[in-house]
Amino acid sequence: MAALRRDTRGIVDPRELLTRVRLRRHEPADALRRYVENYWFVDWDLTQPYASHIVPHPSVNLTFERYEGEGPGGPPVGVVTGVALGLFTRKLTGRGRVCGVKFRSGGFRPFAPDVAVMQWTGRELPVHDVFTDAPADVAEAVTGPAAEHARVAALDAFLLDRGAAVDPQADLAVDLVDRIRTDSTVHRVGEFAAAQGISVRALQRLFSAYVGVGPKWIILRHRIHQALERADSDAAVDWAALAADLGYADQAHLVRDFTSTVGVPPTAYAPGNR
Numbered sequence: 001m002a003a004l005r006r007d008t009r010g011i012v013d014p015r016e017l018l019t020r021v022r023l024r025r026h027e028p029a030d031a032l033r034r035y036v037e038n039y040w041f042v043d044w045d046l047t048q049p050y051a052s053h054i055v056p057h058p059s060v061n062l063t064f065e066r067y068e069g070e071g072p073g074g075p076p077v078g079v080v081t082g083v084a085l086g087l088f089t090r091k092l093t094g095r096g097r098v099c100g101v102k103f104r105s106g107g108f109r110p111f112a113p114d115v116a117v118m119q120w121t122g123r124e125l126p127v128h129d130v131f132t133d134a135p136a137d138v139a140e141a142v143t144g145p146a147a148e149h150a151r152v153a154a155l156d157a158f159l160l161d162r163g164a165a166v167d168p169q170a171d172l173a174v175d176l177v178d179r180i181r182t183d184s185t186v187h188r189v190g191e192f193a194a195a196q197g198i199s200v201r202a203l204q205r206l207f208s209a210y211v212g213v214g215p216k217w218i219i220l221r222h223r224i225h226q227a228l229e230r231a232d233s234d235a236a237v238d239w240a241a242l243a244a245d246l247g248y249a250d251q252a253h254l255v256r257d258f259t260s261t262v263g264v265p266p267t268a269y270a271p272g273n274r
Helices: 014-020 138-143 148-162 168-182 189-196 200-210 215-233 239-245 251-262
Strands: 021-026 036-045 050-054 061-068 077-081 088-092 095-103 124-126
Touching: 014 021, 014 050, 021 148, 036 148, 061 138, 077 138, 095 138, 095 148, 138 148, 168 189, 168 200, 168 215, 189 200, 189 215, 200 215, 215 251, 239 251
Parallel strands: none
Antiparallel strands: 021 036, 036 095, 050 088, 061 077, 061 095, 077 124
16 A cells, blocks of 8 residues: 655645645554545634645545634534546635545545445535435534544544445556556556556546546646646746656647646746746
């Protein structure tokens, strides 16, 4: 099983975000790591509103959110968020915390086996709409404890109670998405499918049922994550060379995809121009 990743890939302007919030990641219980990548906790206490922006990964997230002070207020809530197709923006105000579960790409369906993951794509639903047997006070149980280890334990308990069964198709989807993420030579769906000994159509059906987006979308999103990461670490990116490295036909195609996903062209995103 892959180790806990602690990178900021996908976060737009991570340095700025991390001056406004506290971000931590935690391992789930051993029995959950097959399908759960990590727990992520964010806390903030702001005097001015701040909008965070994320270029989402192809993952379903379960979040328990608590807002205090000048925020939305009210009782804590639980939300299941399918794969977001566009830029994910959340305005943070006042004081609050989020305790999130990031499922492995392909790993959510074992917890909700009756519905293809594509049905959740682009949607945010109350936790009780997806997990109808969830305790009424689950959001309070997760976000209420002051001790962080107690919040981790509450997430473990909630997911372990759901009793996800081992699903070979989920295992295959998790493995295939991870190969795309870690292999920089994967640029074409047909070539990738052939290398795995599976037809393109079968690959698309698997990803629709277990991941929520198609393999082409994942390849393109992985490219943008890499470009975003390079732009954050290097003020003098050679965009033409990077486009070639990422498998684009030319720089113009990379610029177009980056701009449509992040909202600004690469040159405007560069650290010296933000």
